[in-house]
Amino acid sequence: MLQHVSAQKNVSEDADMVSAMLTAIQDFAHDSFKETENAQLDSLQLNDFSVWIERGPDAILAGVIRGNAPLTLRETFKEAIEAIQFVQRDDFEEYEGDTTKFEKSRPMLDNCLQFQLNKDENKSKIFSPFNMLAGFLGLFLLVFGFIYIRDYWRWSNYLERLKSEKGIVVVESDLGWWKDSISGLRDPAAINPEEILGEYGLRAKNVESDWRAFQDLSPAMILERANKILQPPEGVKLSFENGILIADGIAASDWFDQAKKLSLAIGGVNDFRLSQNSLIGKIEGQEILFNCKTSDYAEKQADKFEELRNDLGFLAETEKKLVIGSSRTSRFDRFSRNQYGAKSSACGKSSCRIE
Numbered sequence: 001m002l003q004h005v006s007a008q009k010n011v012s013e014d015a016d017m018v019s020a021m022l023t024a025i026q027d028f029a030h031d032s033f034k035e036t037e038n039a040q041l042d043s044l045q046l047n048d049f050s051v052w053i054e055r056g057p058d059a060i061l062a063g064v065i066r067g068n069a070p071l072t073l074r075e076t077f078k079e080a081i082e083a084i085q086f087v088q089r090d091d092f093e094e095y096e097g098d099t100t101k102f103e104k105s106r107p108m109l110d111n112c113l114q115f116q117l118n119k120d121e122n123k124s125k126i127f128s129p130f131n132m133l134a135g136f137l138g139l140f141l142l143v144f145g146f147i148y149i150r151d152y153w154r155w156s157n158y159l160e161r162l163k164s165e166k167g168i169v170v171v172e173s174d175l176g177w178w179k180d181s182i183s184g185l186r187d188p189a190a191i192n193p194e195e196i197l198g199e200y201g202l203r204a205k206n207v208e209s210d211w212r213a214f215q216d217l218s219p220a221m222i223l224e225r226a227n228k229i230l231q232p233p234e235g236v237k238l239s240f241e242n243g244i245l246i247a248d249g250i251a252a253s254d255w256f257d258q259a260k261k262l263s264l265a266i267g268g269v270n271d272f273r274l275s276q277n278s279l280i281g282k283i284e285g286q287e288i289l290f291n292c293k294t295s296d297y298a299e300k301q302a303d304k305f306e307e308l309r310n311d312l313g314f315l316a317e318t319e320k321k322l323v324i325g326s327s328r329t330s331r332f333d334r335f336s337r338n339q340y341g342a343k344s345s346a347c348g349k350s351s352c353r354i355e
Helices: 015-032 072-087 089-093 099-110 119-126 129-164 193-200 219-230 253-263 276-284 302-317 329-339
Strands: 043-046 049-055 060-066 168-174 180-186 207-213 237-241 244-248 271-274 287-289 351-353
Touching: 049 072, 060 072, 072 089, 072 099, 129 168, 129 180, 129 193, 193 207, 219 237, 219 244, 219 253, 244 253, 253 271, 276 302, 287 302
Parallel strands: 180 207, 244 271
Antiparallel strands: 043 049, 049 060, 168 180, 237 244, 287 351
């Protein structure tokens, strides 16, 4: 035995015994069946094992096979013995018992070691208990990972939405295994965080929310709160700057009067004013009534006159010109002169209108 390799480490290493056995079997078969001298043994069957033999000019390659090997393996054996003969032809000619020279044959012999399962064996291997358990575990991890990433994405988008909303301050949030939780501060005029959960695929029953009321004094939130409380009519637009709420547009005087009272109850609003255009419209629509044939105000007219004077003063401060005029300016002239030392002879419950 010049060289041998084995796929199993626990196989008997007595290679000389195997070689002697093959020689004996071949001699026995040749003598018993009276074959010609050129007849050669090319295979043996020993229970579940087969021995395939390939011959070269100077050496024999014998392979022990378990099961039914494909015919292509015999071609592999032929190529191996031919390669060994070619590479070590000089070693064969000079051989005197030293087998260490044939270590160079091991790579070519290793190519002959093959392992192949038939379809039934493959199925039994695939559906083994270990593989089934590993498969279920892998599937579970895959599904769990998908659900976790999906929930994390939904929760993150929900938090980003809340952080971008006016009047909402997120203090603490937690993405839990079974229930999520979030807490923070919410202005009454802001959106309700629980109402938008469905937009992000979240369920209210799975989210523990704790929102404490607070008043957001940011300009944007003050303006939004003012719009909800004052409800400006169509054509009137509110703006907020430096603590002053300003109404711009044309509306009835009653709305302006009511808005001025309500605006002072809005947190962050220090004063309510009309824009110049709105103020001019209000002044032009103002009426002040007098008692008949006197220069005395009619009942409850003093407050209106005081308000009119304040409005005119505001316009003067902004250095704007107020154009007063109409086809009946004499009545306003008499009223105006009376207030500054002149006399008025207006009769009945007439009115002075600034147009």
